[in-house]
Amino acid sequence: MSNALPPDRYPTTTRIGDSRKWLVWVLTALVIVVGGGIAYYAYEKFAVKDIDTETISFDIVNDATVKIRFTVTRDDSEKEAVCIVRARSKDGSETGRREVYVAPSPHQTLEFNAEIKTSQPPGMADVYGCSFVVPEYLNKS
Numbered sequence: 001m002s003n004a005l006p007p008d009r010y011p012t013t014t015r016i017g018d019s020r021k022w023l024v025w026v027l028t029a030l031v032i033v034v035g036g037g038i039a040y041y042a043y044e045k046f047a048v049k050d051i052d053t054e055t056i057s058f059d060i061v062n063d064a065t066v067k068i069r070f071t072v073t074r075d076d077s078e079k080e081a082v083c084i085v086r087a088r089s090k091d092g093s094e095t096g097r098r099e100v101y102v103a104p105s106p107h108q109t110l111e112f113n114a115e116i117k118t119s120q121p122p123g124m125a126d127v128y129g130c131s132f133v134v135p136e137y138l139n140k141s
Helices: 016-046
Strands: 051-062 065-074 081-088 094-102 109-117 124-131
Touching: 051 081, 051 124, 065 081, 065 094, 065 124, 081 109, 094 109
Parallel strands: none
Antiparallel strands: 051 065, 065 109, 081 094, 081 124
């Protein structure tokens, strides 16, 4: 008995599948890179921040002043920080802003009261954001 296979029934091996394997590897790598990019973007956007704020209340004093009460929570309470609070009119446009210095403290969460002068009658006040990068003119140390 011969070990030879009939050529019409069992063709010799070809390299047609190699191009498909290459395409599968490229597509897999592309999916991994795109997925990693989406994960990084989501982490940066939704991750816990180093400084967190919460507006407790605001009171409209008159047509040119609003008072805001807010808390600041820092991961590292020994670092100084600055927060920007702003007043907005009823149409949503910003009508005033102020920087509030947050001194180093043994407490992670601190409460602040700030008065904001406005160029138009205020409708509300909020915390725009906070940063550990404190300008020299606010540096109290």
